[in-house]
Amino acid sequence: MGEISCYPAICIVLICTVILITAAGCIFDPTPRSFSTNTDYKLQILSTEPLYNVTFYLPLPQKNGVPMAGPLVLTENYFASENYSSEFVRFPPGADPDWRVPGIDTEPLYLKVTADRLYPNETFGAQFFFFYENKTVLASPLDYADTVTPIGNESVILQKVNFSPKTPALVSSKDPTLVRYHSVVIKQKTAIYANYSASPTAWVNVYSQDLIMNRWEAGGQQRQNEYADTYIWFNTGNANGWQYANGFFSSGSGPYPNLSSPAWQDVLNATARP
Numbered sequence: 001m002g003e004i005s006c007y008p009a010i011c012i013v014l015i016c017t018v019i020l021i022t023a024a025g026c027i028f029d030p031t032p033r034s035f036s037t038n039t040d041y042k043l044q045i046l047s048t049e050p051l052y053n054v055t056f057y058l059p060l061p062q063k064n065g066v067p068m069a070g071p072l073v074l075t076e077n078y079f080a081s082e083n084y085s086s087e088f089v090r091f092p093p094g095a096d097p098d099w100r101v102p103g104i105d106t107e108p109l110y111l112k113v114t115a116d117r118l119y120p121n122e123t124f125g126a127q128f129f130f131f132y133e134n135k136t137v138l139a140s141p142l143d144y145a146d147t148v149t150p151i152g153n154e155s156v157i158l159q160k161v162n163f164s165p166k167t168p169a170l171v172s173s174k175d176p177t178l179v180r181y182h183s184v185v186i187k188q189k190t191a192i193y194a195n196y197s198a199s200p201t202a203w204v205n206v207y208s209q210d211l212i213m214n215r216w217e218a219g220g221q222q223r224q225n226e227y228a229d230t231y232i233w234f235n236t237g238n239a240n241g242w243q244y245a246n247g248f249f250s251s252g253s254g255p256y257p258n259l260s261s262p263a264w265q266d267v268l269n270a271t272a273r274p
Helices: 002-027 262-271
Strands: 034-045 051-059 061-063 066-069 086-087 110-118 125-135 169-171 178-182 184-197 201-220 223-235 239-253
Touching: 034 051, 034 110, 051 201, 110 125, 184 201, 184 223
Parallel strands: none
Antiparallel strands: 034 125, 034 201, 051 110, 051 184, 061 066, 086 110, 169 178, 184 239, 201 223, 223 239
16 A cells, blocks of 8 residues: 555656756747837826926927837827817927938927916826837737837937937847847937926926837847937926927847847748748
8 A cells, every 4th residue: 555655646746847847948948939029108297386377399209200109109189188288299389490310301299288287196296197008919020120220210209409320339249149239328408398387396307208129038038129219307496498308319229139040040930921
């Protein structure tokens, strides 16, 4: 009886061992998989006290002349609220036509926000807040967003002051399946229009970010590359007209697939469209 009773325990040990070996094989499988492009877009106005007789013109990201954040086509309806009026505007009063990205013919696009008064939200102090987050699962790495040269190819805020684009340069990679770049981070100024009355102690913050990330898994690791386009503006008291918001534009950050390597060639062959 004693010898027979040990068999179930041995079977359990063997089954667990097989499961662990299989799981380890999956974790450390070097084959790239789980391709996706992720978008994180924010546009917000925060203040500590009420604002009166309010008008803002805030630049929006575009792709090929269409207001977009990643795969999302932005429309006026996304920004509608009972607390303020909003609309898209191409040519705000006093805007400088030179506030644009060199080499891009598309005119900048602004979101106009107007209100008699805006009150801070009791939770996080936001009079205006728009946030969009998306994960798009991809069939092939060929469908990734262009995070190396996004200007002219992806959603970018085109309204920039004295902006000089730069292209990331290739650098050596120890991993033959990956390509790396010397990422570019450009400090930038973006002109926004802010006109309102407020208490001298009222603290106001305008912030926008368009962040696009390509992701995949390989060898038990998450891989990611990205570009980001941001601006932020701080003020206390009243505001009267056009203002410069500081920010940065970065591209070429993170590892990229070396599509000529055998591992990625296998992926391309497996995901080839008929």
